[in-house]
Amino acid sequence: MPDQRTALHVLEHVFGYHAFRGEQAAIVDQVAGGGDALVLMPTGGGKSLCYQIPSLLRDGCGVVVSPLIALMQDQVDALKELGVAAAFLNSTLSSDEARQVEQAFVAGDLQMIYVAPERLVTPRFVQLLQCTKIALFAIDEAHCVSQWGHDFRPEYLQLGLLAEMFPGIPRIALTATADHATREEMVQRLRLEDARQFVSSFDRPNLRYTIIEKKSGREQLLQFIRRSHEGDSGIVYCLSRKKVEDTAAWLREKEIRALPYHAGLDASTRAKHQQIFIRDEGVVMVATIAFGMGIDKPDVRFVAHLDLPKSIENYYQETGRGGRDGLPASAWLTYGLNDVMLLSEMIESSGASEQQKLVERRKLEAMLGYVEATDCRRQTLLGYFGEASQPCGNCDNCLNPPQLIEQTEAAQKALSCVFRTGNRFGVGHLVDVLQGKLNDKVRQHFHDKISTFGIGKDTDEATWRAVYRQLVARGALRMSPDGHGGLALTDSARPYLRGEAPLFLRARTEKFAYKARETGFDNPADESLWQALRKLRKQLADEQNVPAYVIFGDATLREMVRLRPGDEYEFSRISGVGDRKLEKYGADFLAEIAKL
Incomplete structure (x- = not known):
């Protein structure tokens, strides 16, 4: 040994x-x-x-x-x-x-x-x-x-x-x-x-998990970045190449330095964008899942999803690219029922075996259960990997515990509407029927003549969509076998139809209170030194054509600010300073620290 x-x-x-x-x-x-x-x-x-x-x-x-x-x-x-x-x-x-x-x-x-x-x-x-x-x-x-x-x-x-x-x-x-x-x-x-x-524990305590209902995804993303991560490096994941391109271009119009990355770009462009993201600070990479595995950039301060990931494993790995240095980072996701329908359709239309499709369906159901959860996100996430934990106090559900409203009767109506319309229509049409909207499609299928027409007039569309999301998450509904994005009842729907299984929804709030971006320094002198050390690090990194974090990571620079070493011995005690880096960079950084 x-x-x-x-x-x-x-x-x-x-x-x-x-x-x-x-x-x-x-x-x-x-x-x-x-x-x-x-x-x-x-x-x-x-x-x-x-x-x-x-x-x-x-x-x-x-x-x-x-x-x-x-x-x-x-x-x-x-x-x-x-x-x-x-x-x-x-x-x-x-x-x-x-x-x-x-x-x-x-x-x-x-x-x-x-x-x-x-x-x-x-x-x-x-x-x-x-x-x-x-x-x-x-x-x-x-x-x-x-x-x-x-x-x-x-x-x-x-x-x-x-x-x-x-x-x-x-x-x-x-x-x-x-x-x-x-x-x-x-x-x-x-x-x-x-x-x-x-x-080891799967817990990443420095990550703050936030999940919100999708309304205007890009605007919600911009609000999140502006309030919490202005000027930070981050990754934004989208499901399609077109959405990647459109989102990156839109963020650039909003004066955020954003680059696209997906498999449809030529290899040289992908390499160039990846290099810029790794080497520079404050770059936002908008990408499909083609980007990220093995990216060793430690100072990614947020990972955002504009579409639902297809499994908890994907979500965990993708969000895990934030905050690798142990400093606070955000995992932010916005999703809607359309995401679920699209992913379900992708599974059903793939050339995979039935066994593989079954595995993928179960993974998607677990993912949907996670995003619809009303208790601690971290507990749910770690529980998926077989790990028990206490409420974390650092996710949206812990910071702003949701108020729950019983919607058992609404669930019965929603499921009845699926049955009465033949187990083959999408959510948009089902909500139109429930709300009694007499449009061409409703007339064409004579759905103004069925018993569920108009029985949900007193409930708004957003609530009906939330009811359907929960019913899909609980397995009471699945994609219709005809492959056109419709919903069909499963055997698990029976207790809900009978009113034996209660359904609770979170009360909708206007906005989630995003935490304002913090530098972590209490006085201006520390902030000045922090900026000076970052500038020196960038200069040395550019001279050697390596990413800035290869010189020293953010956590090491923060410790320099906190401890303000005055000689080589004190500098050597900083976490992340080994013999070679002491010899190579000690004098430069000590001189910078001595100035302030």
């Missing part, structure tokens, strides 16, 4: 941290000692240290399997800043550059190398592996192996071969999102039956 003090020495002198967090120490001890590990740890929980430190403690080069070019580049940049001999092999390198990396790898000149899964299993790279001393294999984003998961990558299925080809070399698989079924599949496919499992 490795000496734990040696691991602490690497943690402090290379990475600049003075203590391990959570189960990091136990994971490092397991892998550095030659054991396999399966690690589930939330985004921002310090997963990378769990394989980086063992790689530096063991003989040979650590091989990190990552599905994303951006993550490789970021982590290699950061490791080089720390004085670690690291490199990556991916499609961005020329043949000469790739050859140089391979030569350094075989010669033993590298401490860590990042590769894509499809490259790792090629005969050429396997041959290189057999000629090189390997410290360990780290499989990042390991949930990609699951065919029932949300980011399935077929090339990950081949990684189980590492157990056969390289017995005795420790393997560590890591992910931030995996329910019990996905975890079992990871164990099976990656041949980790004997691995020690480390399951």
Whole structure:
């Protein structure tokens, strides 16, 4: 077993941290000692240290399997800043550059190398592996192996071969999102039956969860950004490419620096926009889910969704890209019943097997149940992953507990209308019938002649839509089999039709009280120093062509403001300042601090 003090020495002198967090120490001890590990740890929980430190403690080069070019580049940049001999092999390198990396790898000149899964299993790279001393294999984003998961990558299925080809070399698989079924599949496919499992809390206490009913999505988003995150870096997720383009253009008209990102853009444009987002501050990336996995930018202050995510796993992973530095961040979502209908239609019209469709339907139902919940968001979210918790005090439902109004009778009327109209019409038409609107469509189908016509005149449209959302969330309604976006009753509707199952809705409020943006500094002198340190950091980052956070993260700068170190020793005690960064940047930052 490795000496734990040696691991602490690497943690402090290379990475600049003075203590391990959570189960990091136990994971490092397991892998550095030659054991396999399966690690589930939330985004921002310090997963990378769990394989980086063992790689530096063991003989040979650590091989990190990552599905994303951006993550490789970021982590290699950061490791080089720390004085670690690291490199990556991916499609961005020329043949000469790739050859140089391979030569350094075989010669033993590298401490860590990042590769894509499809490259790792090629005969050429396997041959290189057999000629090189390997410290360990780290499989990042390991949930990609699951065919029932949300980011399935077929090339990950081949990684189980590492157990056969390289017995005795420790393997560590890591992910931030995996329910019990996905975890079992990871164990099976990656041949980790004997691995020690480390399951950390999924809680991200620095994230504030807020979910609102969609009325005018873009205007609601703008209000949220203006009040809480003016000038911050953020991500806005949309379901379609067109909505991404339109939203980014609209935000730019409102003088917010926004860029689009989706798979329909050419590779050079995507790379350029991603680079700007990572390197600059105050950029808002409007994107489809094609963007984000593996993005290592720690200072994303908000993640917003203009459409409903298709599963809690997706939502958890996407919101987890906010606040990776541990500082406060927002997870904001607006949705409507149309989102549910669209996602349901996408599931039904896909070419997936019936078994896969069933899995996706259940995941969507769980997501809908989450957004319609009236109790603590964090409790509901963590409960999905099998983790118990107390009310968090940092979500919309905790900060503004909803007032509940019984709508059991309205539920009966809503379901009766679905039945009387033939289990095949959408919400808009059903509400028209309930409210007694005599339009062409109602006349065409003779729905002015049925018993439910006009029985809901005294209830407004927004309330009827909320009733239907709740009934879909509770499984009493589903998409009509004809595939035209209509609703149909399920067996679960019977207790509601009989009035045996009560239905409560939250009373609608005019506005959610968004928290105003806070700098976190009580006096102007601290704010001045904060801005001066950020300016210096940006200047140094631009000179070296790396993201600003590679120099120092926001949390490290804030500690400098709070502690105001006066010499190199005091500066070295700041979290995030290792030996290399002390030597490289200590004098510049101490001089800036001394000015104020």
